[in-house]
Amino acid sequence: MASRNNARKPLKLAPVLDLNEATALHNKLLELKGAPIAIDASAVERVGALCAQVLMAGAKTWEEDQLSFTFAKVSDAFVKATQLIGVDIAPLMAKEI
Amino acid sequence: MDMNEIKEIFFQECEEQLAELESGLLKLNDGDRDPETVNAVFRAVHSIKGGAGAFGLDDLVSFAHVFETTLDCVRSNRLEPNQDVLKVMLRSADVLADLTNAARDGGNVDEARSRQLIKELEALANGEMPQPAPEPAKAAPIAQVAPAPAANDDGFQPVAFSFEDFEAAEPPTIEPSTYEIVFRPKSELYAKGNDATLLLRDLSRLGEMSIRCDMDRLPALDEMNPEAAYFSWKISLKTDKGEEAIRSVFEFAEWDCELDVTLASGDASDAGQELPMQPVPFDLSLLDEGAPAQAEAIEDDEQIVSQQHDLRDAAVSTAANASNVLKMAQTAARAPVENAKASPASAAQAAGQQAASAATPTIRVDLDRVDRLINLVGELVINQAMLSQSVIENDTNGTSSINMGLEELQQLTREIQDSVMAIRAQPVKPVFQRMSRIVREIADMTGKSVRLVTEGENTEVDKTVIDKLAEPLTHMIRNAVDHGLETPEKRVAAGKNPEGTVRLTAKHRSGRIVIELADDGAGINREKVRQKAIDNDLIAADANLSDEEIDNLIFHAGFSTADKISDISGRGVGMDVVKRSIQALGGRINIQSKPGQGSVFTMSLPLTLAVLDGMVVTVANQTLVVPLTAIVETLQPEASAIHSFGATQRLISIRNSFCPLLDVGRILNFRATQANPVEGVALLVESEGGGQRALMVDAIQGQRQVVIKSLEANYTHVPGIAAATILGDGRVALILDVDAIVAASRGQALKPEMTLAATG
Numbered sequence: 001m002a003s004r005n006n007a008r009k010p011l012k013l014a015p016v017l018d019l020n021e022a023t024a025l026h027n028k029l030l031e032l033k034g035a036p037i038a039i040d041a042s043a044v045e046r047v048g049a050l051c052a053q054v055l056m057a058g059a060k061t062w063e064e065d066q067l068s069f070t071f072a073k074v075s076d077a078f079v080k081a082t083q084l085i086g087v088d089i090a091p092l093m094a095k096e097i
Numbered sequence: 098m099d100m101n102e103i104k105e106i107f108f109q110e111c112e113e114q115l116a117e118l119e120s121g122l123l124k125l126n127d128g129d130r131d132p133e134t135v136n137a138v139f140r141a142v143h144s145i146k147g148g149a150g151a152f153g154l155d156d157l158v159s160f161a162h163v164f165e166t167t168l169d170c171v172r173s174n175r176l177e178p179n180q181d182v183l184k185v186m187l188r189s190a191d192v193l194a195d196l197t198n199a200a201r202d203g204g205n206v207d208e209a210r211s212r213q214l215i216k217e218l219e220a221l222a223n224g225e226m227p228q229p230a231p232e233p234a235k236a237a238p239i240a241q242v243a244p245a246p247a248a249n250d251d252g253f254q255p256v257a258f259s260f261e262d263f264e265a266a267e268p269p270t271i272e273p274s275t276y277e278i279v280f281r282p283k284s285e286l287y288a289k290g291n292d293a294t295l296l297l298r299d300l301s302r303l304g305e306m307s308i309r310c311d312m313d314r315l316p317a318l319d320e321m322n323p324e325a326a327y328f329s330w331k332i333s334l335k336t337d338k339g340e341e342a343i344r345s346v347f348e349f350a351e352w353d354c355e356l357d358v359t360l361a362s363g364d365a366s367d368a369g370q371e372l373p374m375q376p377v378p379f380d381l382s383l384l385d386e387g388a389p390a391q392a393e394a395i396e397d398d399e400q401i402v403s404q405q406h407d408l409r410d411a412a413v414s415t416a417a418n419a420s421n422v423l424k425m426a427q428t429a430a431r432a433p434v435e436n437a438k439a440s441p442a443s444a445a446q447a448a449g450q451q452a453a454s455a456a457t458p459t460i461r462v463d464l465d466r467v468d469r470l471i472n473l474v475g476e477l478v479i480n481q482a483m484l485s486q487s488v489i490e491n492d493t494n495g496t497s498s499i500n501m502g503l504e505e506l507q508q509l510t511r512e513i514q515d516s517v518m519a520i521r522a523q524p525v526k527p528v529f530q531r532m533s534r535i536v537r538e539i540a541d542m543t544g545k546s547v548r549l550v551t552e553g554e555n556t557e558v559d560k561t562v563i564d565k566l567a568e569p570l571t572h573m574i575r576n577a578v579d580h581g582l583e584t585p586e587k588r589v590a591a592g593k594n595p596e597g598t599v600r601l602t603a604k605h606r607s608g609r610i611v612i613e614l615a616d617d618g619a620g621i622n623r624e625k626v627r628q629k630a631i632d633n634d635l636i637a638a639d640a641n642l643s644d645e646e647i648d649n650l651i652f653h654a655g656f657s658t659a660d661k662i663s664d665i666s667g668r669g670v671g672m673d674v675v676k677r678s679i680q681a682l683g684g685r686i687n688i689q690s691k692p693g694q695g696s697v698f699t700m701s702l703p704l705t706l707a708v709l710d711g712m713v714v715t716v717a718n719q720t721l722v723v724p725l726t727a728i729v730e731t732l733q734p735e736a737s738a739i740h741s742f743g744a745t746q747r748l749i750s751i752r753n754s755f756c757p758l759l760d761v762g763r764i765l766n767f768r769a770t771q772a773n774p775v776e777g778v779a780l781l782v783e784s785e786g787g788g789q790r791a792l793m794v795d796a797i798q799g800q801r802q803v804v805i806k807s808l809e810a811n812y813t814h815v816p817g818i819a820a821a822t823i824l825g826d827g828r829v830a831l832i833l834d835v836d837a838i839v840a841a842s843r844g845q846a847l848k849p850e851m852t853l854a855a856t857g
Contacts, residue, residue, distance in 0.1 A: 019324065026323035033318065049282070049293035053315060054323050059363055061318035084297050085329055086308035 008038040008068065013078075017041045017051035025051055029058045037062065042073035047081035059092055099205075107148045108201045109461065112527075114141040115194050119530050122190055132172070139168045145193065150820040154200045157193075160211055162341060164189050169217040176221055178552040184218045191534050273304060273337040275361040286353035288324065297330065299346045304336030333361065358416050373470035418816050450633060464560065467520055474510070474517045475708070475804040481510045481827030482801065498849045511802065518559070518705055524610070526554040532574050539578040546585050546596040547578050558610045559705040565682050566612070568703070569675040573614050573698055574599065576672065580715045581618035581696055591769065593617065609684075609726070610704055615697040623647045648688045652676040681809065685836060701836075711832065712780070713824070714794040717767035720830040721794070722803055722822055727835040729781040729789060731797065734758075734774045745771070749779060749791045756781065758791045759842045761833065765817050782835050790839050805832065817841060 009032050014021050027038075039055070062069035071078075071092050082089045121138035124131075146161035153168070170176035178186075193209045199206045278300070282293045300306060315327040334343065340358050346358050436544055470585045485503050540547040558566075582588075582597035589595050602613040623644060630636045630650045642650075651672045679686045684702035703709075712724035712731075732751070739746045739758065748755040758779065762768045772793065779791040803822035808815060808831070819834035 018292065019290060022323040026318070026321070029318055047294060048287075049326075050287050050324060052294075053327050054318070054321070056312055057315050057321045057327075059319045060312075060315060064317065065354055081294060084301060084308070085294055085328070086310035086332075087312075 008036040008070070008075040010038050011073070013044050015045045017044060017046060019050055022048070022050035022054055024043045026054045029054065033061065034065065034067070036068040038068075038070050038072040040073045041064060041071055041078040042075050044075045044078040044081075047078060047085075049085060052082065052085055052087055056087060101241050102150055106461075107152060108197065110148065111145050111197045114145050115190065115197065116530050117141045117525055118190050118193070119187070120526075122187050123533060124182060125178050126180070126187070130178075135168070135172045135178075139165065139172050142168055142193070143310065145197065149200070152200075154196075156206070156211075157196045157200050160189075160193060160196055160215065160406075163215045163218045163222075164193060164241045167222040170222050176367070184223055185214065185221060187534075187537055190215050190220060190720060191537070194534075212421040215514075218488065248698075258720070273335050274339075275335045276340060277335060277359050277361050278332040278334060278343060278344055279329070280332060280347070281356040282350070283324045283353050284322075284325045284356070286350055287326060289353065291350055291353070293326075293328065293330070296346055296350055297332075300332065300334065300343065303338050303342055303346070304334055306335075307333045317746070328603065329355075406550050418505070423718050467517075467560075471517050478510050478708070478802060478804055479825070481506055483827060484824035514802065518708065521560045521705070522557040523560050523563050524555045524557050525563060525566070525610075528570060529554050529561055529601055532566060532570060535571055535574050536578060536599060539575055543579055544584065545578060545582050547582060548596050548598050549574075550598060550600045551602070552600070556603040556605060556610060558603075558702070559702075562610070562702055562704070565678060569678040569700075570601075570612070570614070572672070574601075575614040576802065577614060577696070577698075581616035581620075583619050587619075591619075604705070609701050612700045612702065613697060614700075615695060617695040620692040620694055620696050621648050621651070621688070623690075623692070626650050644690075645688075648690050652686075652690070671833055680814075709803055709805050709820075709822075709832065710798050710800070711822075713830065714778070714780070715796045715799040715805075716765070716794045716796060717762040717772075719762075719767055720798065720824065720828065721761070722830050722832045723780060723782075723792070723794075724832065724835060725800065727782045732779050732781065732791075734777070734779050734791075734793075736775050739774050748773065749774070751791070753827055756789050756791050756844065758793055759838065760793045761838060762793075762795070764838055764841055782839070792833075792835070792838065803830070803832070 005020055011028060011032060013025070017025065025076070037058075059069045069092060074093070079089070105845045118138055118141035121134050121141065124134050125138070133691040142161050146158055146165060149157035155295075164186075167189075171178045171182070176182060186230070192206070192214050195206045196211065198204070226459060280293070280296070286293065297308065309332075311329045311331060312327070314329070314443065315321070315683045321327065340360065341357050344351075344356070350356075369584065402613055420740045454835065481503075485507065486501060488503060533551070536547050539545075574849075577599050578597075582599070583591065583593075583597035588597065600613070600615040602615070604611050604613075627636075627642070629646050630647075633640045635650060635653050636642065652675075653673055657856070676686055679700055679702070682702050684700055686698060686700045688696055688698055690696035709722070710725040712725055712728060714721050734749055738750045740750065740755070742748045742757075749757040749758040750756075758774060762769045763771050772795065774793055776793050777793045778797050779793055781789055781791050783789055803824070805820045807821055808818060808821045811821070815831070817834055817837045818831045820832045821829050822832055824830050
């Protein structure tokens, strides 16, 4: 079932990942499910815990599907926010960059 | 509002909180295990602490903090609130009250005592809590709103937090300690617009923080609810700000998360051993609000804005939690917007005030203003009566419109008067609550075990009466515990429960408030009292006194049966002072005592000292007012119903029963001989001691409300007369003291104040 598809679909995250964005982000991720994904977090200025949860659930699901789930680009704020809440995104960072 | 006014409000609220605290603790003492009761108690202490912090009242804060910590153990079921625990807590409540008073009025507190209690409280908190329970901290949100403005963006730093005076208190705050924090938000936290990220950010500012995000509960993407809470965190924080600062970060989220803060046993590395933690970089400036995402420059106002934000969050969550306090939450949210710049503390006060007054909105008014109003209304009533009278006298065929107008005016003044009096009416609860402290202290001092039972605390009575009630009541309670109750050993020997009971009851009876103080002690030792009275030359050695008269001897000045003078009572200024204060209030006091079973002191006081519904009567050409509440019925005696009894007594037969007929004019010495009953009117009255009497007066003039003017203040006490009033025609009329008259009828004539009988 897990057919590898090398064409990673991009997902650009909104600058503010707050409560309101969580559901939207969840839907976007669901739409992209089943294909490798490269997330562009370069514009992110604020990260709420809910969006972090959605992203991590995504990472987990993608991992179960044995598909690649990477952060292609990240902003400083995004990195710091994930550090703050103790979410380690290092393994998810795109290696190619 | 300047700072002092705000402070004054704070202290007023402290009083309310202290009352709440005490009643909660007493409920717990009675076996109430309702978590809401525990919460209410916790909230009270928490609010006091919060407010005290805002004013930098260090002693108060540090004591409240320790107290709160112990209460928290009770709240989270780590500490069973048994009798011993509650004893300490009740004493702590007393000390808290002392500290509050000291903070307000200056003066000293017994430092040794508070230090001792701090130790005891800590022992309780530590002794039985090897593992802090993960129970969520759940103070009601409203109380949480109160201290909010004290917290600035960085947490809770302005809260003065000094333990210098308490060496045994928390670990020294100068040394940074490592805390382990488990933070488990609930979905509600996010639903209310709060974000765990913000809390963690604030937390990280307190010191060096390592964090581990627990994602175990995170489901797969398609199974998850994007707005539910799945993450939880385990945090290790090295800070010198103390646990309080940590908790205050979660102040507004407390309701919506599970939070567990513990002091790490070893150094930070221990904590790190079991789980890998990610260190949090110190510089988190990018995450600040007001960073690029927000265009406006709000540097100067940032603090205030964020306070408002926090407050609003709190208010919103409050509303969500309890819809019935929605209005308050809104007020709390609005308040800071209006006040934050000028004085954040006032917002706290506004919010706190809302919390304290529960659902009904209240205002605080200076008592002086109310008094002035009452006085003026009194004058208005007199003036209105004068006006009616002169209209009737001068305009015999008065037009109906004037009469109608006058009638309406009369009704209106009446209503105004009632409403004004209602303003002053207050439940006796605060006074009763103070008594429980007295009981505790005396019980401690005397080594007796005493239980105070109060009933009818919500009985309302005029504020003046309440204020003046405390002192005599204190005296009586002291006496009851010190003299009335026996020592536990003696009680056991007498086959009684070693714990003595003092029962304090308030109730309305025939338009007066009756306060009863009953103990189940030994009762009055009449032999001893009698001997003492003889020794003190109060009575002749061969005087033949009834039991009641002996009992009443204790109201004599300079009378004290205690063999040795103790701190508590027995200074010989006891009961006569009590009696005089009660009399000054227009009240009476009497004793019923049964040897071996205890004594009952009954005080009867007027509900108000300002107005009275009375029947205006004529006796021997004098105008008197008989309180309407005492009158059962009026009747015109017929010669056939009058019967002689003994030499001077007469009885009247009313519906087949006999009732003593008293000539008021004779008793008051208005006339030398008894009047002919058939020519007069009999007022059937109910007396305090029970039983009816027929008071004979010459004629009834009418019924009206009269404004009471104290006779004692303006003239001097007159036996048989309670007070005076001014009638519509400007004349002074005396208000009859029905019970004194009834009592006097037994002893033939009225005696001066120092009578042996319990007349008053």
